Amino acid sequence: MMKTWQAGKRLLPLTATLGLILAGCGREDLSVLRPQGPAAESSFDLMKLAITIMIVVLLIVFSIAAYVLIRFRRKPGQREIPEQVEGNFKLEVLWTVIPLILVVVLAVPTVKAVFAAGNDHSDDKNAIKVKVTGHQYWWEFEYTDYGVKTAQDLVIPAGKDIAFELSTADVLHSFWVPSLAGKMDTNPDGTINRFSFSAPNEGVYRGKCAELCGPSHGFMEFKVKSVSDAEFEQWLASMKSPAVLPEDPELAKKFRSACLTCHAVGDQGVAMGPNLTGLGSRESVAGILLNDDTGVDGAPILDNLKTWLHDPQSVKPGNRMPDPKKDLGLTDEEIDGIAEYLAGYTLD
Amino acid sequence: MAQTAQSLNHARPPEAGHSVKRHTGLMDWITTVDHKKIAILYLWAGGLFFGIGGLEAILIRIQLIKPMNTFLDAQTFNELITMHGTTMIFLGVMPVIFALMNAVIPLQIGARDVAFPFLNALGFWTFLFGGLLLNLSWIMGGAPDAGWTSYTPLSTSTYSATHGVDFYTIGLQIAGLGTLIGGINFLATIITMRAPGMSYMRMPMFAWTTFITSAIILFAFPAITVGLVLLTFDRILGANFFEVGAGGNPVLWQHIFWIFGHPEVYILILPAFGIISEVIPTFARKRLFGYSSMVFATILIAFLGFMVWAHHMFTTGLGPVANALFSVSTMLIAVPTGIKIFNWLFTMWGGQVRFTTPNLFAVGFIPTFTMGGVTGVMLASAPADFQFHDTYFVVAHFHYVIVGGLVLGLFAGLHYWWPKMFGRMLDEGLGKWTFWTFIIGFHMTFFVQHFLGLMGMQRRVFTYLPNQQFDLLNLISTIGAGLMGVGMLFFLTNIFLTSRKPADAADDPWEDGRTLEWTIPSPPPEYNFKQTPLVRGIDAFWKEKTAGHKGMTPSEPVGSIHMPSATILPFLMSVGIFIAGLGFMFSRDTFSSDALSFLFNNYIVTGLGLLITFGSMLMRSLFDDHGWHIEPEELEGR
Numbered sequence: 001m002m003k004t005w006q007a008g009k010r011l012l013p014l015t016a017t018l019g020l021i022l023a024g025c026g027r028e029d030l031s032v033l034r035p036q037g038p039a040a041e042s043s044f045d046l047m048k049l050a051i052t053i054m055i056v057v058l059l060i061v062f063s064i065a066a067y068v069l070i071r072f073r074r075k076p077g078q079r080e081i082p083e084q085v086e087g088n089f090k091l092e093v094l095w096t097v098i099p100l101i102l103v104v105v106l107a108v109p110t111v112k113a114v115f116a117a118g119n120d121h122s123d124d125k126n127a128i129k130v131k132v133t134g135h136q137y138w139w140e141f142e143y144t145d146y147g148v149k150t151a152q153d154l155v156i157p158a159g160k161d162i163a164f165e166l167s168t169a170d171v172l173h174s175f176w177v178p179s180l181a182g183k184m185d186t187n188p189d190g191t192i193n194r195f196s197f198s199a200p201n202e203g204v205y206r207g208k209c210a211e212l213c214g215p216s217h218g219f220m221e222f223k224v225k226s227v228s229d230a231e232f233e234q235w236l237a238s239m240k241s242p243a244v245l246p247e248d249p250e251l252a253k254k255f256r257s258a259c260l261t262c263h264a265v266g267d268q269g270v271a272m273g274p275n276l277t278g279l280g281s282r283e284s285v286a287g288i289l290l291n292d293d294t295g296v297d298g299a300p301i302l303d304n305l306k307t308w309l310h311d312p313q314s315v316k317p318g319n320r321m322p323d324p325k326k327d328l329g330l331t332d333e334e335i336d337g338i339a340e341y342l343a344g345y346t347l348d
Numbered sequence: 349m350a351q352t353a354q355s356l357n358h359a360r361p362p363e364a365g366h367s368v369k370r371h372t373g374l375m376d377w378i379t380t381v382d383h384k385k386i387a388i389l390y391l392w393a394g395g396l397f398f399g400i401g402g403l404e405a406i407l408i409r410i411q412l413i414k415p416m417n418t419f420l421d422a423q424t425f426n427e428l429i430t431m432h433g434t435t436m437i438f439l440g441v442m443p444v445i446f447a448l449m450n451a452v453i454p455l456q457i458g459a460r461d462v463a464f465p466f467l468n469a470l471g472f473w474t475f476l477f478g479g480l481l482l483n484l485s486w487i488m489g490g491a492p493d494a495g496w497t498s499y500t501p502l503s504t505s506t507y508s509a510t511h512g513v514d515f516y517t518i519g520l521q522i523a524g525l526g527t528l529i530g531g532i533n534f535l536a537t538i539i540t541m542r543a544p545g546m547s548y549m550r551m552p553m554f555a556w557t558t559f560i561t562s563a564i565i566l567f568a569f570p571a572i573t574v575g576l577v578l579l580t581f582d583r584i585l586g587a588n589f590f591e592v593g594a595g596g597n598p599v600l601w602q603h604i605f606w607i608f609g610h611p612e613v614y615i616l617i618l619p620a621f622g623i624i625s626e627v628i629p630t631f632a633r634k635r636l637f638g639y640s641s642m643v644f645a646t647i648l649i650a651f652l653g654f655m656v657w658a659h660h661m662f663t664t665g666l667g668p669v670a671n672a673l674f675s676v677s678t679m680l681i682a683v684p685t686g687i688k689i690f691n692w693l694f695t696m697w698g699g700q701v702r703f704t705t706p707n708l709f710a711v712g713f714i715p716t717f718t719m720g721g722v723t724g725v726m727l728a729s730a731p732a733d734f735q736f737h738d739t740y741f742v743v744a745h746f747h748y749v750i751v752g753g754l755v756l757g758l759f760a761g762l763h764y765w766w767p768k769m770f771g772r773m774l775d776e777g778l779g780k781w782t783f784w785t786f787i788i789g790f791h792m793t794f795f796v797q798h799f800l801g802l803m804g805m806q807r808r809v810f811t812y813l814p815n816q817q818f819d820l821l822n823l824i825s826t827i828g829a830g831l832m833g834v835g836m837l838f839f840l841t842n843i844f845l846t847s848r849k850p851a852d853a854a855d856d857p858w859e860d861g862r863t864l865e866w867t868i869p870s871p872p873p874e875y876n877f878k879q880t881p882l883v884r885g886i887d888a889f890w891k892e893k894t895a896g897h898k899g900m901t902p903s904e905p906v907g908s909i910h911m912p913s914a915t916i917l918p919f920l921m922s923v924g925i926f927i928a929g930l931g932f933m934f935s936r937d938t939f940s941s942d943a944l945s946f947l948f949n950n951y952i953v954t955g956l957g958l959l960i961t962f963g964s965m966l967m968r969s970l971f972d973d974h975g976w977h978i979e980p981e982e983l984e985g986r
Contacts, residue, residue: 026803026817032735033802046732054722057686061718064693069711072632074700081894082699087638091694092687096641099686103679106729110679111672113731118668136507166665171502172598174663174738178804182734183663188501188592191599193665210663210738210806212495213502215422218809288813297815317422 018048018055030206032178039181039197042113049109053102117182120194121163127196128156131165134173134186136213137220137319138274138287148239149264151274153282154224157232158202166193174211177224183210199226204283215318219288238347239277243268246341255338258328262321265345273321279305280346286316305339371914379914381465382874386472387450387769391762393476394443400483401435402836404428409793409829412822415814425810426493427512431486433496434516437612438523439479441754445619446475446530448761449558451769453534455865456552458543458883460876463536465912466968471529473922478523481929485515492516495808497605498579500590500598505583511933517580518929524569524576525925531565534558543864544903545883549643552863552887553636556643557622560650564611564618567654572608575601584936599664606657614653616750618646620717620757621688624710627760628692630860631707632699635887638691645684652681662730663737671730678728685721689714704858705779709760712787716756720748723798738808741801747794756787759839764858771851771871778842786835792828796821862890867900875909878983909978921964928957 025033035041121127131142132154142149156162166175168186176183181197199205209220227235243266246252260269263276280301284290285308290298298304310332312321324330330338371379377389408428411420420428454462462468485491492512494503503513538559542551551559579601581587588594590601629636636642658666658674666674692714701707723745727733736742759782767773800821805812812818856866864881865872867889879902885891892900931953939945947953 025799030804030816031802032739032804040735043732043735046729047726047735050726050729050732054726057722058715058718061689061693062715064690065711065714068693068696069701072696072699072701074633074702078700082632082634084635085637085694085698086635087641087691088694091690092638092641095690096683096687099683103682103725106725107676107679110675110729110731113729114672114675115668117731117734171507172499176806178735182731183737184734185664187665188598190592190597191665206804208804208806212426212499212808214507215426215810217426218422218806218811221813290813297813 018052027206028179029204030178034179036201036203036205037180037197037199039117040179042116043182046106046109046113050106053106057099057102117195119196121161121196122165122194124161124163127161127163129163129165130154130156132167132175132186134166134168134170134175134209134213134220135274135320136170137209137216137316139175139207139209139220139222140169140274143236146236146240148236149271149275150239150277152222152284152287154207154222155232155235156199156224156226157229158226159198159200160229161196161198163196164194166195171213172211173209173213173220175207176210177205177207179205180224185211199224202226202228216316219286219316221284221287223283225283234348240266242266243277244345246337248337251334251337251341254330254334255341258324258330259338276342276345278345278347279342280344286312286319288316302339302343305343306336309335309339375916376914378919379916381461381469381912381914381918383450383454383462383465383468384769384872384874386468387447389472389476390443390447390450391769393472393479394440394447397435397439397479397483398441398444399836401432401440402833404432404435406829406833408432409826411810412812413826414823415812415816415819417811420810422810423490423493426495426808427491429808430492430495430498430512430516431483434482434492434520435479436750437496437616438520438527439475439482441616441750441758442527443475443479444758444762445561445616445754446472446527448623448758448765449530449534449619452765452865453537453555453558454541455768455868455872455876456555456863457538457541457546458864458877458881458888459537459541460880460909461912462533463540464533466915466918467529467533469915470918470921471526471533473526473918474529474925475523475526477922477926478519478521478526481522481926482515482519484930485512485519488515497609498601499605500579500582500596500601501592503579504590506591514580514583514933517576517583518933521573521576521580522922522925522929524573527565528569528573531562531569534562535566538562543877543880543883546888549640550883550886550888552622553625553639553642554619554622557618557625557646560646561615561618564615564650564653568608568611568615571604572612575604575608578604584932599661602661602664603657606660607654609660610657611650611653613746613749614650616754617757618649620713620754620761621646623757623761623764624692624713625688626863627706627710627764628695629887630764630858630862631702631704631710632696633702633860634695634699635862635890636691637695637697638687639886641687642691645687648684649681652677652684656681659728659730659733662733675728675730679725682721682725682728689718689721702860704763705774705776705783706760706764706858708780708783709756709763712783713753713756713760716748716752716787716790720745720752723748736801738806739801740797740805740807743807744794744797744801747790747797751790751794759783759786765865766846767853767857767870768865769871770847771853771869772846772849773853773857774842774846778838778845782835782838782842784835785831785838789828789831789833789835793825793832794828796824796828800825856889860890862887864888864900875911875978875983878909879906880904906980906983908980909983910975911978912975913973915968915973917964917968921961924957924960924962924964926957927960928954931955931957 028034035044129144131144133140138151140151141154166184166186168188173186174183175186180199184193184195203226205224207222207224246255262273263269264271265276285304289304291301292298293300308315309324312319322328324335411417411425490510490512494508494513501507578589582589588596590596590598625636656678659678662671727736763774763779805818853870855869881900882903934948935951
């Protein structure tokens with residue numbers, strides 16, 4: 001066993017160089033190759049070790065292949081029969097044992113990391129418990145210790161371990177924030193999964209659904225917002241403060257009858273569709289229309305809300321929201337009014 | 349069972365047979381039980397489905413050429429990815445594998461046909477009608493849309509309301525029958541019909557891998573059949589195997605699917621290993637390096653292949669113990685696979701390598717497949733797989749092994765045995781164009797996909813947002829796919845032009861043939877061997893050649909050869925199953941016409957189909973057919 005570790009250590013410089021090269025790949029908030037938390041780093045370390053070993057293997061195979069194909073080409077007029085070699089015991093043992101050693105070098109840290117990843121922090125008093133529920137095609141996040149529910153934006157305190165409990169309300173989904181951790185499936189009751197990650201640095205990270213779940217599978221995105229402890233406490237408090245409804249009483253009535261029969265804001269409404277509390281502070285509308293006043297990644301939130309509410313099916317095909325115009329009988333003005341109200345519904 | 353002649357059969361009096369009834373044209377193809385003709389049927393049918401699957405791939409790549417593309421809608425895209433995967437695996441590459449097995453195996457082991465020629469035909473026709481049924485979904489209300497893995501609950505009738513998934517379950521059950529029949533047939537053929545002197549350890553490598561592949565089929569296909577039956581019951585009869593609300597379990601489907609699905613990977617790649625092990629020695633003019641270790645590596649891969657299925661499910665939530673065990677068992681497969689790679693390289697070491705088209709494909713296979721192999725080991729590491737799983741990294745990996753491995757192997761095999769199958773050499777110039785466009789296009793398409801996955805692009809997404817650094821790599825990938833398409837066009841052109849040339853290929857057209865198939869005419873006569881050859885060692889023909897002999901020493905005198913009769917029954921049986929399947933699928937539908945509703949809802953259509961199938965079986969059982977004989981005078985007259 002010592003020997004295999006020695007071999008592993010010799011690979012270190014190559015691993016380090018590789019890490020530097022790969023770090024240039026992809027967005028910091030999305031790429032597996034630019035890990036932003038311990039869980040993603042553990043995966044990335046194994047990847048670097050594996051890639052290093054594999055590059056060594058490929059170099060050996062490619063060099064032998066190149067040598068053979070150049071050196072042993074049949075020359076014109078070559079008539080004599082080459083020596084028919086049955087095999088070579090020593091060589092064959094060699095290329096059985098070396099791969100076996102390489103496999104052990106990779107297997108030992110793999111097994112270690114598997115069991116390390118098995119710590120889901122579900123019994124950890126200091127961990128923040130979050131119940132994640134996948135829906136076609138949105139994410140529900142429930143902070144069970146605080147009685148707060150939200151959707152699409154997962155707000156977490158930086159540096160704290162988050163203990164997730166993953167389940168689905170319909171088909172299988174897979175909860176994935178590449179820069180923070182590997183993915184885990186959301187299964188129905190009976191096969192509920194638990195896992196954990198943390199985000200040491202404050203910032204916004206992109207999350208995706210990684211299991212085919214229907215037409216809008218590719219649009220089932222979400223964000224993880226890692227904030228300071230103080231900001232997190234403040235966020236929880238404002239989520240629990242009484243709901244703010246549209247100022248115009250007519251619009252408020254419409255909003256209640258058309259929207260709050262499925263959605264909830266604050267203490268009002270029904271928790272069937274995504275929770276809308278503080279929608280104006282979110283990173284996206286419907287997970288896929290990114291809110292960006294500069295217009296680089298998306299559009300201002302008001303525009304996004306109007307795009308969404310005027311024709312949800314064109315934004316996310318197959319989604320379960322009734323069409324505000326056709327199914328719920330809202331007029332264009334009412335839709336715009338609700339969009340303005342929601343865009344302005346921000347948290348402190 | 350119709351038994352083709354082996355030397356023992358000559359004791360039987362000629363009267364046992366009857367005079368032959370020869371069919372021509374279409375009837376000849378529908379009634380044939382000749383393994384060489386069935387091989388050609390498999391090839392054309394597999395080629396057709398391969399073409400359909402290829403077009404689906406091109407459409408998928410066009411959709412992904414730029415972010416937020418609207419070339420296809422989301423539903424159509426999901427149908428395309430589902431059908432691309434299902435078609436390519438079950439209806440594209442597997443039949444082409446069976447084509448080569450049928451064309452080559454009886455010849456390589458010195459047999460006059462397979463063990464069960466009737467079953468052989470039945471296997472082909474059930475595969476064809478299963479495949480046709482599956483593809484009918486495009487014009488009959490929508491193709492399956494839950495991915496080729498058809499994970500429940502997405503594939504249950506609650507979330508997939510069209511008949512798409514029914515076409516998938518029923519179509520694959522019918523096609524799967526064909527595969528299972530084919531597998532059993534090759535097992536029996538290789539066990540019982542090897543020429544005198546051909547011990548197991550003298551069999552050509554392709555015969556060995558066919559043998560092991562058939563054994564895997566025998567154990568793996570029942571698993572998927574059970575899964576498909578359960579899913580059919582859930583969807584059509586309202587059973588609850590996978591319905592969560594009624595106590596079913598969707599994770600169960602994943603286990604059943606992958607208990608089949610992982611061995612399936614080796615069903616696909618082992619024949620390619622066999623082909624490469626034939627082509628490389630021929631064109632290096634050297635015997636296969638480490639033959640015994642190749643055989644044992646093949647057996648070991650097949651064995652380990654059955655105990656790694658859960659590595660497709662690391663993110664399902666199996667817990668650390670299962671994840672650790674399946675990680676390690678998966679990594680172990682690298683060892684026998686590595687043995688094979690080095691054995692091929694050292695077969696060429698000290699040889700005289702000729703770069704003919706088949707050998708180009710074989711030589712291209714080695715580094716390409718190795719790349720797919722090493723990413724496989726990377727995927728085996730569960731904590732890393734939490735990141736790789738269901739991303740484009742996985743897409744890149746399995747295309748490297750299936751296209752870069754199997755398809756390159758099939759091209760090598762097709763170019764290599766084409767003269768034996770059709771009596772015509774494919775054009776070498778066009779063959780080289782095929783190779784270079786295909787392999788360059790392949791690496792362009794799939795190499796960049798590793799990075800797409802690592803940069804956060806999950807698989808099976810019908811489009812993606814801009815500004816994620818996905819755009820350029822996806823564009824490169826699509827251009828590569830186009831280039832692979834061009835490669836296929838070169839290949840089709842080559843086939844077309846070659847078919848117009850005279851059939852004048854020599855018995856041993858590559859001049860360095862080592863095995864028995866090169867000792868008989870191209871294409872072989874319907875009885876293959878006028879006299880069953882005597883095998884004196886591994887690479888039987890090469891051994892005779894180096895001993896200064898022109899051909900094989902016969903192991904029997906020229907005598908009357910017993911042949912199986914042509915019959916339309918396999919075709920009819922398959923038509924019956926096809927009708928029954930369609931009828932069952934629509935048994936719960938309401939039709940606009942009352943008559944149709946009556947016929948379908950009372951299982952009359954299903955019954956009619958089954959009647960045709962069982963009626964044909966009854967005919968087969970009641971009326972003995974002793975086959976016919978080719979007499980020595982006829983043999984000499986040729």
